[in-house]
């Protein structure tokens with residue numbers, strides 16, 4: 001509780017400082033030569049606030065949020081499915097993994113954001129170019145985790161399942177897949193965050209809808225308050241997404257030991 | 266105990282290639298021959314690192330020996346045909362599936378054999394009760410104590426009613442009291458239908474208290490059996506009481522005499538490393 005109060009206090013202080021330093025004419029300008037320059041570059045908190053309110057009251061923001069969320073969800077799901085499938089395949093087939101190794105390494109070290117303009121050409125300015133960017137970002141996170149997860153399954157566990165009569169298929173279903181899934185979930189926060197980044201960056205580079213598009217538009221007209229409003233909405237959205245992932249994770253991973261599970265009396 | 270043995274290891278040699286490729290291959294087991302008759306409880310004792318687990322893995326069909334043959338009820342065990350289907354294996358280390366609850370771990374083998382879940386659950390619950398875990402079926406392995414996990418593994422293995430039971434130091438991680446409880450439970454379960462058991466331990470007292478026969482292995486490298494002792498103690502036994510009898514003490518002295526030197530050898534060898 002005390003923690004919460006302190007956290008809110010920090011927020012209030014930050015906003016107050018922002019206001020004091022940017023309100024035209026409130027304090028004498030000490031860096032810019034004109035009084036309204038600070039507001040021009042850094043926006044003003046009360047105006048940013050009203051932009052956000054306006055967005056939600058008029059309902060204008062919802063379509064953009066929906067588009068960004070859809071792109072994130074699609075990017076994540078497609079990337080995760082490919083990562084899981086290819087990760088399992090390469091981890092279980094040493095030859096394929098040896099052949100593919102340099103290519104995987106190369107693709108992974110390439111800064112994949114540079115692919116965004118190419119995707120825009122291939123998939124147009126609709127949602128699919130953003131989804132494609134999200135997929136390339138998510139795929140590698142999931143892929144490496146699955147690969148690692150399968151490689152690190154205890155040989156004992158495999159031997160035990162074989163002695164209990166598991167066929168190759170059953171080994172895959174009962175041992176490799178659950179082991180890989182636990183690593184996928186460990187990287188879930190990361191992967192969802194990256195899908196989100198893919199969506200927003202994609203929108204920012206060219207689109208007709210989405211929160212990234214709103215920011216791009218505002219920037220074109222030097223409307224710094226709207227840019228900040230967009231950034232704040234994105235941040236809040238990312239936080240909400242993250243806690244949603246956390247909730248899913250807690251539900252699905254009940255079997256994993258967690259630190260400090262004793263109940264307080 | 267007549268006819269073909271349940272398990273016959275003949276002239277088994279296991280060499281492990283050295284990882285770094287420079288030093289020589291390590292011969293863990295050399296020319297080991299060992300038989301377990303139908304319904305016989307055989308213990309194998311030997312100093313740590315001598316190759317007990319290796320030998321058991323060979324018997325399970327999990328490890329192909331460099332040379333030698335394994336016969337299960339008179340039939341050759343071939344590595345091309347997979348593991349030893351008539352054996353159940355209780356591992357030295359924890360081998361439960363952490364993502365499955367207790368009951369789901371117990372019925373895993375039945376599930377692999379394609380039994381309907383409802384039927385498997387009935388059997389699973391019965392086995393949980395037999396190993397004293399009734400009501401703990403919905404706990405995950407990490408929510409159980411070490412002893413509970415061992416009992417769960419026991420139920421997981423025994424539910425398939427294997428003809429041969431391979432056990433690798435199953436109780437070595439438990440405290441003395443729990444251990445004696447589990448040893449008695451094992452003997453009671455074994456008495457019901459007399460499986461053939463190959464039981465590995467480095468605890469001589471445990472070996473004598475449980476078995477019909479105790480086989481002593483030499484220290485590594487190139488481990489092989491160097492002693493084979495029949496244990497003619499009456500059954501049913503209570504493992505804590507039988508330790509007090511003079512017959513037990515006599516056997517213990519006799520076998521320890523054979524083991525002592527090997528244990529010291531193994532200890533010296535490890536000190537050098």
Ligand SMILES: Nc1ncnc2c1ncn2[C@@H]1O[C@H](COP(=O)(O)OP(=O)(O)OP(=O)(O)O)[C@@H](O)[C@H]1O
Nearest residue numbers: 281291293312313314315316317318319320467485
């Ligand atoms: N895969 C392997 N590669 C190389 N060496 C191995 C391998 N497995 C076992 N060894 C070696 O073979 C020897 C026997 O190992 P094993 O696990 O059978 O011992 P153990 O008798 O079961 O010992 P403990 O009582 O400590 O369990 C050891 O020296 C070990 O280092």
Ligand SMILES: [Mg+2]
Nearest residue numbers: 317318357433
């Ligand atoms: Mg061992």
